[in-house]
C-alpha cells in the first residue's frame with residue numbers, strides 16, 4: 001500500500017492534554033476513582049492521518065514511535081470501534097506521528113484515539129457532535145472524551161463527565177518529562193484515599209492555582225525524579241504554577257511571558273539535557 005492508493009486523506013492534531021488540577025475524591029467499586037479535574041490543551045501534540053484504503057494499514061513515525069508499531073493500540077482500537085458503531089466496512093490507512101512521550105500524563109494515547117475519531121468523522125462527513133463519538137470515546141479510556149472535546153473543560157466522575165470552561169488563552173507553558181514512563185493504574189492504586197476536597201470556583205487560572213494534583217504524591221513515591229522536575233520548574237523566573245499532569249511523570253509550568261518560558265526551557269536544557277521538553281502555549 002502506498003499513499004497514492006489512498007483516497008481522501010484527513011489529518012488531525014492530537015494536542016497534549018494537561019490536568020491543571022486533579023482532585024481525587026473517592027475510590028469506586030469498579031476500580032476507577034471519582035475525581036474533579038481541569039482539563040486544558042496545548043497547541044502541540046501528535047499527528048494522526050486517516051484515509052480510505054483497500055486494506056487496513058497502520059504506520060507510526062516520530063521521536064516516540066518505538067514500541068507503538070503493533071496493531072493493538074488506541075489508534076487502531078478507535079478505528080475499529082468507529083467502523084463498528086457506524087457500520088462502515090471500508091478499511092482505512094492510519095498514520096501516527098508520535099511526538100508526545102508514552103504513558104506520561106499528557107493524554108498521549110487518549111489524544112491519539114480522540115484525533116482518530118475526529119479525523120474519521122470528517123472523512124465520513126459525520127457531525128463531530130454526534131453522541132456516538134462520545135460514547136465510543138468513553139469505552140476507549142477515561143480521558144478520551146475530554147480529548148475528543150479538545151477544549152478546556154471541568155471533568156468529574158471518571159473524568160468523562162465534562163463541562164466546557166474558559167481556557168488560559170494561549171498562556172506560555174513548558175512541559176518537561178524526565179523520560180520515566182509511569183503507568184496510570186498503579187499511581188491511582190497508591191492514592192492514600194484521603195479526600196482533600198473539591199476544586200474551588202473562580203477563573204480557570206485561579207481554580208488551578210488554588211488546586212492540587214492528588215496523584216503527585218503517589219507518582220513521586222513510584223518515580224522520585226518527579227520531585228526534581230517540579231522543583232526545577234518552580235524555581236524558574238516568571239513561573240505562575242509548576243505541577244505534575246495526570247498520573248505523571250510529565251510536569252508543566254505556566255509562565256507570565258513567552259520570554260520567561262523560553263528562558264526556563266533553556267535553563268532546564270542546560271541543567272538536565274536528557275529530559276524531554278516542550279515549550280508551548282495553553283489554549
Ligand code: C5P
Nearest residue numbers: 031032033141142143158159184185188
Ligand atoms: O481509562 P484508562 O484506561 O485511561 O485508565 C487507566 C487506569 O487508570 C484505570 O484502569 C484505572 O486503574 C485508573 N483510573 C482510575 N480512575 C480514573 C481514571 C483512571 O482509577 N478516573
